[in-house]
Amino acid sequence: MAGMPANRHVLLVSREALGGPYHLLTFRHREAAREARAGQFVMIKAGASPEPPLRRPFSILTVDPEHETFTLFVKAVGQGSRALCSMREGERAQCLGPLGRTFTPPGEGTEAVMVAGGYGIAPFRLFSEELRQAGRKGRVFYGGRTASDLQLSDRFEPLGVSLVPATEDGSLGQRGRVTVPLEAYLDAGPGPVRLYACGPDAMLHAVARLGESRGLTTEVSLDPWMGCGIGTCLGCVVSVQRREEPKPKYRCACTEGPVFDAAAVVWAGEEGSAARRAAGSPR
Amino acid sequence: MNLAVEIGGGLVSKGLYMEARDGCPTPRIAETPSGLLNAIGLQGVGVRAFVKDVLPRLARFDTVVLINVCGDTVDEYAEVTRVLDDAPGVHGLEINISCPNVKKGGMAFGGDPVMTHEVIKAVRKATRLPVIPKLSPNVGDITVFARAAEDAGADALSCINTLLGLAVDVEARRPRLAFGTGGLSGPAIRPIAVRMAWQAARAVKIPVIGIGGISSAGDALEFLIAGCRAVQIGTANFVDPGLYDRILGELAAYLKRHGLEDVNQVVGTLQYPGVT
Numbered sequence: 280m281a282g283m284p285a286n287r288h289v290l291l292v293s294r295e296a297l298g299g300p301y302h303l304l305t306f307r308h309r310e311a312a313r314e315a316r317a318g319q320f321v322m323i324k325a326g327a328s329p330e331p332p333l334r335r336p337f338s339i340l341t342v343d344p345e346h347e348t349f350t351l352f353v354k355a356v357g358q359g360s361r362a363l364c365s366m367r368e369g370e371r372a373q374c375l376g377p378l379g380r381t382f383t384p385p386g387e388g389t390e391a392v393m394v395a396g397g398y399g400i401a402p403f404r405l406f407s408e409e410l411r412q413a414g415r416k417g418r419v420f421y422g423g424r425t426a427s428d429l430q431l432s433d434r435f436e437p438l439g440v441s442l443v444p445a446t447e448d449g450s451l452g453q454r455g456r457v458t459v460p461l462e463a464y465l466d467a468g469p470g471p472v473r474l475y476a477c478g479p480d481a482m483l484h485a486v487a488r489l490g491e492s493r494g495l496t497t498e499v500s501l502d503p504w505m506g507c508g509i510g511t512c513l514g515c516v517v518s519v520q521r522r523e524e525p526k527p528k529y530r531c532a533c534t535e536g537p538v539f540d541a542a543a544v545v546w547a548g549e550e551g552s553a554a555r556r557a558a559g560s561p562r
Numbered sequence: 563m564n565l566a567v568e569i570g571g572g573l574v575s576k577g578l579y580m581e582a583r584d585g586c587p588t589p590r591i592a593e594t595p596s597g598l599l600n601a602i603g604l605q606g607v608g609v610r611a612f613v614k615d616v617l618p619r620l621a622r623f624d625t626v627v628l629i630n631v632c633g634d635t636v637d638e639y640a641e642v643t644r645v646l647d648d649a650p651g652v653h654g655l656e657i658n659i660s661c662p663n664v665k666k667g668g669m670a671f672g673g674d675p676v677m678t679h680e681v682i683k684a685v686r687k688a689t690r691l692p693v694i695p696k697l698s699p700n701v702g703d704i705t706v707f708a709r710a711a712e713d714a715g716a717d718a719l720s721c722i723n724t725l726l727g728l729a730v731d732v733e734a735r736r737p738r739l740a741f742g743t744g745g746l747s748g749p750a751i752r753p754i755a756v757r758m759a760w761q762a763a764r765a766v767k768i769p770v771i772g773i774g775g776i777s778s779a780g781d782a783l784e785f786l787i788a789g790c791r792a793v794q795i796g797t798a799n800f801v802d803p804g805l806y807d808r809i810l811g812e813l814a815a816y817l818k819r820h821g822l823e824d825v826n827q828v829v830g831t832l833q834y835p836g837v838t
Contacts, residue, residue: 286804329777332748332801333593375803506591506598507800513576513602514591529584529605 284509285310289323289374291366292348300355301398301430302364303340309347311377315339317406318500318538321351321376322508325362335359336505336533338401338477339377340431341408349377352401352431378508380538382406382475382498389471390416393440394461394486396478397423400431402500403477407440419443420464422457422482426450458485465493474498480547487541497541501532510534518545571806572626574794575612577658579632580642582608586663592729592738596775597750598797599727601663601741604632609642613649621651628654628694631685632661639671640684647689655691657682657716660698660723662745672698672723675710686715694771696720697762699751704758705765718769720794721759725751747797749775756784763789763830777805779812789830 289306296302311321322334340352355364366372382402385391391410393403403419410417417440423429424447432451435442443460444452453460457478465472476486477500490497506512516529517536520543527545530536585605592599607615612629620627629646633639639657646652659672659681671677672695682695695711697704699722708719724745729738737743755774763770769792772785777798785793798805817825 286802329749330596331593332596332598332797334801373802504589504591506600507803509803512591512600512800513585513605514589514600516585516588516590516605 284375284378287374288371291368291370291372292346294364294366294368297430299427300364302353302355303350304353304363304366305343305348305350306372306374307346307348308374311339311349311374312342312344312347315342315349315377315405316381317409318382318402319377319379320402320508320537321349321374322378322505322533323351323363323372323374323376324359325366325372326370327373328362331358331362333359333506334373334375334508335363336378336502336508336537338500340401340404342405352398352404354398375508378533380536382500382538383473384409384413385415385473386471387415389473390418390469392461392464392469392472392474393417393419394457394474394476394478394482395419395421396457396476396482397428398430399476399478399482399500399502400429401477403475404431404434406475407435407438410440411438418464420445420457420461421452422446422478424448456485457482458489461486462489465489465495474541476500476541477502483541484546484549487544487546490541498538499541499544500537501539501544502537503532505533508533518550519543520545572628572653573620573623574628574656575616575620575630576606577604577630577632577661578606578609578612578642579604579634580609580638580645582606582611587740589738589740592744594727594729594746594748595750597727597746597748598800599729599739599744599746600724601739601744603663603741604658604661609645613645617649617651626653627651628656630656630658630696632658632664633681636671636681636684639681640688643685643688647691652691654717655685655689655693656720657685657693657695658723660696660700662698662700662724662726662743663741669698669700672696672707673701675706678707679710679714682711682714682716692717694718694720696723696773697758698723699754699758699774700726704762708762708765708770712766712768716768718771718791719762719766720771720773721762721790722751722755722774725754747775749777749781751775752781752784756788759785759790760788760832777801777809779809779816782809782813783816783828786825786828787830787832789832791826791829 293305324334337351355361419442474497483499506514515532520527586603727746752775759772772790773794
């Protein structure tokens, strides 16, 4: 079918254990290295084994067009991610992508404020590079339960993006949820801001509410269970209601997301909120 | 019959009702050992929007197009059928009397042979296109349903739809799917599917299309040897979207290895113990 992403058997060229369940996996893939944009993902599974049956979606952390590689940040938590993290260099994975909708870059003079929870940091490294190339300002608020959840936090300052950590146990940065320093920053009256968030649903919902209360455009990268990655199985749908629409509609996170306008997402427990926004109440 | 395999491939749409349907809430899919449990709930745009917006795009491909027909009532099945009967680029209708993930219709027709006969008869009257009921495996004896469909004028049978399953999140003590139960597909169901397609093929004179857990030529050959005239592949598309080239290559290699010229030569050649 036209526009069908290519399925590639990609070589693992490097595997870096970051400690605990976290790994950086670098694969050779010319198209992904050249074409992938921040917010996009690949559907990937280790080797040719039929188990587990499905591929897993991972945000693209970085690309290296010169060496024709892309890198994923993977937390080994289940069967699929564990199989990927136990691959050896020189082995192959089955990879489909790059897939999905990218973040919308901020306009000139607008700061990109990124909010990450845990491995939700993944899409923001590439986004920070794109911001730097476009001459835009960026800032990351990075939250997790404890310090070891805040991997890769040293990889943003070199791109001119300052990173504010927060942990629930206070082991790194401010104690508490990431929305606390975020709110303080927004209260301090920065210039024009656009919000971007990736992480657990509860955090995304909190950031969406914060953005809405301050009239900020907010984009969220959602991570529902995904089957195929190409809009066929209809497994990864998200309830979304855009301004002009009379009622919510299930949309595939793989093809119409994973990045969505937070104001259009119908959050669990808040059904009807998108309808109120659609009806023209302030956002 | 314009069955797909005979003229080099085809595709089957997802089920269509008269009106658009939202489908089930999420989560809709759960991975299980060698399988996929789903409760999508027939999300779709409705048959008229499909004919207007989707069919013209499918017509660009040189392939057979079968449309899967759904209904909450016998009348709705007939009505959807009439819309498709007039539509250009439709080569046949697969009648979905076996979806486990909708509250009414679906299994209500596929779980009762009298209802199966009634709905297929109504569809038969409404179209000259080939009519292919998709049978449910969630029955005691599939041959009863195969014969009921044949008697009602079906041109072929699709065997099988998904098996009703339940996966439990033991931490939350809730079903892993929002709908509760779901339909199981993938390699996990293949031996059951081959057995049921084989039983159906022996019970009727019309062709049977084998479905269930196919992801290689060997898998497809199991169904063909068991008596199926064609096969469909569903779940494996989600795992490997490039699988058709591979499977056709494997199939050609198999035929060569066995000195066969045509895949039809293997159909129904199962040497089953005690059956001559």
